[in-house]
Amino acid sequence: EVQLLESGGGWVQPGGSLRLSCAASGFTFSSYAMNWVRQAPGKGLEWVSAFTGSGGNTYYADSVKGRFTISRDNSKNTLYLQMNSLRAEDTAVYYCAKALSLAAQDAFDIWGQGTMVTVSS
Amino acid sequence: DIQMTQSPSTLSASVGDRVTITCRASQSISSWLAWYQQKPGEAPKLLIYKASSLESGVPSRFSGSGSGTEFTLTISSLQPDDFATYYCQQYNSWWTFGQGTKVEIK
Numbered sequence: 001e002v003q004l005l006e007s008g009g010g011w012v013q014p015g016g017s018l019r020l021s022c023a024a025s026g027f028t029f030s031s032y033a034m035n036w037v038r039q040a041p042g043k044g045l046e047w048v049s050a051f052t053g054s055g056g057n058t059y060y061a062d063s064v065k066g067r068f069t070i071s072r073d074n075s076k077n078t079l080y081l082q083m084n085s086l087r088a089e090d091t092a093v094y095y096c097a098k099a100l101s102l103a104a105q106d107a108f109d110i111w112g113q114g115t116m117v118t119v120s121s
Numbered sequence: 122d123i124q125m126t127q128s129p130s131t132l133s134a135s136v137g138d139r140v141t142i143t144c145r146a147s148q149s150i151s152s153w154l155a156w157y158q159q160k161p162g163e164a165p166k167l168l169i170y171k172a173s174s175l176e177s178g179v180p181s182r183f184s185g186s187g188s189g190t191e192f193t194l195t196i197s198s199l200q201p202d203d204f205a206t207y208y209c210q211q212y213n214s215w216w217t218f219g220q221g222t223k224v225e226i227k
Contacts, residue, residue, distance in 0.1 A: 035216070037165075044218060044221045045210075045221075105213065108167060
């Protein structure tokens with residue numbers, strides 16, 4: 001069964017850091033682009049970051065650029081999101097999502113269950 | 122940046138109704154558009170990709186159409202399981218979601 005399982009969420013004070021992980025199973029992880037998408041409480045979906053292509057191209061939303069870093073370890077079938085300098089507006093459920101291909105231009109066909117990040121003093 | 126605008130924001134309908142949701146892009150995105158369904162407390166689910174391609178396992182009452190800047194998601198006969206929030210997403214240039222359309226029981 002194709003599955004994504006996020007972990008690493010929790011409560012952190014403003015200015016703090018967290019690292020999210022997304023463990024993949026049931027498919028050839030290295031053959032697909034991977035993404036992080038977040039959803040603030042009661043709000044819509046916001047794309048956060050992507051890791052695409054065989055060369056490892058990375059992309060970030062303006063709202064997180066310079067603070068978040070996406071990475072992947074294909075040997076461990078795991079995607080990561082290092083989140084630094086966290087702000088209250090980063091509070092959200094963070095989803096890991098698999099793309100339909102390795103290309104940058106593709107939709108997201110498999111999603112994890114999400115992990116909650118709360119930034120508050 | 123490409124902006125995506127969905128209408129309506131909320132839609133009240135009954136079981137058996139034909140439902141149409143519209144998504145407009147701020148510039149042409151060819152057919153690089155997807156539709157997702159999300160129920161409370163759950164992750165989004167891919168319904169349609171490349172504007173009109175039905176994802177495997179998705180009921181055929183769901184269909185998508187459009188190209189360029191205007192797109193539609195149609196549910197031909199609304200079922201009880203279809204009451205949810207629907208999002209469009211462009212992936213022509215990076216990735217942007219619409220604000221969502223909540224389909225509620227009339």
